[in-house]
Amino acid sequence: MIPLCWRRAEDRLTVQAQARVLATSALPLEAVAAGQLALLLEDGSWQLTLQGRSWHPDWLQPDRLRRYRQASLKREPLARACGLKAGQRPAICDATAGLAQDATILAVLGSPVTLVEAHPIVFLLLRQAWERACEHPDFGPAFARMRLFQADSRHWLQQQASAPDVIYLDPMFARADLKAQVSKPMQMLRRLQTDWPLAASEAAALLQAARERASQRVVVKRARRAPPLLERPHHVIEAGNCRFDVYMKN
Numbered sequence: 001m002i003p004l005c006w007r008r009a010e011d012r013l014t015v016q017a018q019a020r021v022l023a024t025s026a027l028p029l030e031a032v033a034a035g036q037l038a039l040l041l042e043d044g045s046w047q048l049t050l051q052g053r054s055w056h057p058d059w060l061q062p063d064r065l066r067r068y069r070q071a072s073l074k075r076e077p078l079a080r081a082c083g084l085k086a087g088q089r090p091a092i093c094d095a096t097a098g099l100a101q102d103a104t105i106l107a108v109l110g111s112p113v114t115l116v117e118a119h120p121i122v123f124l125l126l127r128q129a130w131e132r133a134c135e136h137p138d139f140g141p142a143f144a145r146m147r148l149f150q151a152d153s154r155h156w157l158q159q160q161a162s163a164p165d166v167i168y169l170d171p172m173f174a175r176a177d178l179k180a181q182v183s184k185p186m187q188m189l190r191r192l193q194t195d196w197p198l199a200a201s202e203a204a205a206l207l208q209a210a211r212e213r214a215s216q217r218v219v220v221k222r223a224r225r226a227p228p229l230l231e232r233p234h235h236v237i238e239a240g241n242c243r244f245d246v247y248m249k250n
């Protein structure tokens with residue numbers, strides 16, 4: 001687990017308390033080793049920091065807002081893969097929420113979305129971005145309907161009394177599939193996730209658990225040329241450099 005750190009002395013107690021919750025270390029920023037990724041509390045915001053550059057997810061960046069405004073079933077293959085259609089907005093569980101770039105689109109298009117994320121620091125950044133996005137005058141109400149859980153989906157799905165209509169999975173892409181993702185934020189995120197790799201067998205177990213629980217379908221995001229996670233899907237929706245494999249319930 002990466003360390004948590006503060007720049008200003010008045011943030012020390014908050015950082016130390018959060019570090020205890022996450023069972024990791026807390027230290028002043030200047031004590032973080034060069035080249036070490038850390039989570040910094042600054043101006044009331046948690047940010048990943050690496051070699052002097054900091055970043056935190058923000059659902060309200062101009063390009064994200066533009067995408068929400070333009071979102072439609074025609075433009076969003078993920079929405080079609082999840083079975084959104086005129087008059088139908090299935091309840092979706094995104095069981096590998098990450099930073100919810102995908103789930104936010106489904107929420108904006110009107111589906112109730114439950115997010116489950118296992119990694120404690122990804123979850124902390126996800127929750128922070130969500131809390132802020134809920135304040136947005138146009139899209140806040142859609143985000144406020146989302147529910148967030150920090151858990152391992154393989155167990156969480158089995159514990160739920162009611163089944164979601166759709167379960168969406170976006171397991172980590174293999175390293176070879178990440179050539180295009182070279183932005184600083186993505187690099188930071190990759191480094192954060194190296195201590196939490198999702199082995200192919202775990203991804204397959206997740207798909208099994210999802211197929212047992214979803215009442216309508218399971219959708220799996222894959223790199224365009226990657227093999228299916230388990231067996232051949234019932235149908236496939238192509239989407240640029242990725243595709244969505246759809247497994248229907250009988």
Ligand SMILES: C[S@@+](CC[C@H](N)C(=O)[O-])C[C@H]1O[C@@H](n2cnc3c(N)ncnc32)[C@H](O)[C@@H]1O
Pocket residue numbers: 095096097098099100101102103116117118119122151152153154170171172173196198206
């Ligand atoms: C590729 S990212 C998902 C990105 C996401 N679709 C988005 O739009 O931002 C995969 C995420 O799944 C999480 N994850 C992996 N296995 C999990 C599990 N068993 N339960 C919950 N989350 C899991 C990882 O921690 C990681 O954050």
